[in-house]
Amino acid sequence: MTNKSDIFEIIYSLRSMRRLKRDPVPIEMIEKILDAGIQAPSGINSQPWAFVVITDPEKKKFFGERYDFWLKNRFGDGLLEPDTSTKYGRTIRSALYLSEHMHEAPVILMVLGKRDWPFNVKEQDRVGKAPPSYGSIYPCVQNILLAARALGLGASLTTMHQMFEDEIHEYYKIPTDHGLVATIPIGFPSGKFGPVSREPLETKIHFEEWSN
Numbered sequence: 333m334t335n336k337s338d339i340f341e342i343i344y345s346l347r348s349m350r351r352l353k354r355d356p357v358p359i360e361m362i363e364k365i366l367d368a369g370i371q372a373p374s375g376i377n378s379q380p381w382a383f384v385v386i387t388d389p390e391k392k393k394f395f396g397e398r399y400d401f402w403l404k405n406r407f408g409d410g411l412l413e414p415d416t417s418t419k420y421g422r423t424i425r426s427a428l429y430l431s432e433h434m435h436e437a438p439v440i441l442m443v444l445g446k447r448d449w450p451f452n453v454k455e456q457d458r459v460g461k462a463p464p465s466y467g468s469i470y471p472c473v474q475n476i477l478l479a480a481r482a483l484g485l486g487a488s489l490t491t492m493h494q495m496f497e498d499e500i501h502e503y504y505k506i507p508t509d510h511g512l513v514a515t516i517p518i519g520f521p522s523g524k525f526g527p528v529s530r531e532p533l534e535t536k537i538h539f540e541e542w543s544n
């Protein structure tokens with residue numbers, strides 16, 4: 333069991349770790365992370381999550397190639413030479429590195445959510461496929477990131493799969509009643525953890541009503 337200060341240390345140093353070593357990650361570590369994931373809350377305890385753990389080189393290559401193609405296709409040439417004197421530019425450089433090395437991540441974890449209409453969408457408006465229940469999956473995703481960090485593993489949350497989700501469904505045989513919420517490459521870190529860079533709380537907090 334971690335104590336209170338450990339959890340805060342983990343939260344404050346939980347950076348996206350996009351540079352990963354190629355060393356394999358024991359499956360027991362992945363299971364421990366996923367078991368932490370499924371302790372998360374979900375709407376009426378529906379537990380709508382499911383996971384596809386990818387370690388096979390061919391199966392990682394399929395994902396990595398498409399991820400890299402779509403990242404560059406979606407965000408264009410501006411991405412290729414980021415201004416690394418800015419924080420934004422450094423994030424782009426890091427995202428680009430991950431994109432080009434995605435297939436080398438020891439594990440690519442897909443976090444799926446069962447499709448379900450949000451309760452505020454009326455019956456007559458329920459056209460096409462329902463989205464996965466994002467709100468019930470993201471606490472699980474965050475638990476996964478925290479647990480990975482606690483075990484000294486690097487991970488980063490990605491969503492570029494949205495650009496080629498149909499292909500993913502077909503290739504990895506994912507049933508249509510589930511949607512892909514997050515794809516998380518995991519491995520032992522090459523870079524360093526934390527501290528994270530965030531705008532200060534006082535720029536976000538309001539008391540009693542929204543005020544300047």
Ligand SMILES: Cc1cc2nc3c(=O)[nH]c(=O)nc-3n(C[C@H](O)[C@H](O)[C@H](O)COP(=O)(O)O)c2cc1C
Pocket residue numbers: 346347348349350423426427430488489490491492528529
């Ligand atoms: C919903 C969501 C989607 C994200 N998608 C991507 C992504 O597709 N590729 C990527 O490299 N990072 C992605 N990120 C990571 C963010 O870029 C990162 O969390 C943010 O820049 C803050 O950096 P830090 O996590 O290192 O503190 C995503 C994060 C969230 C919460």
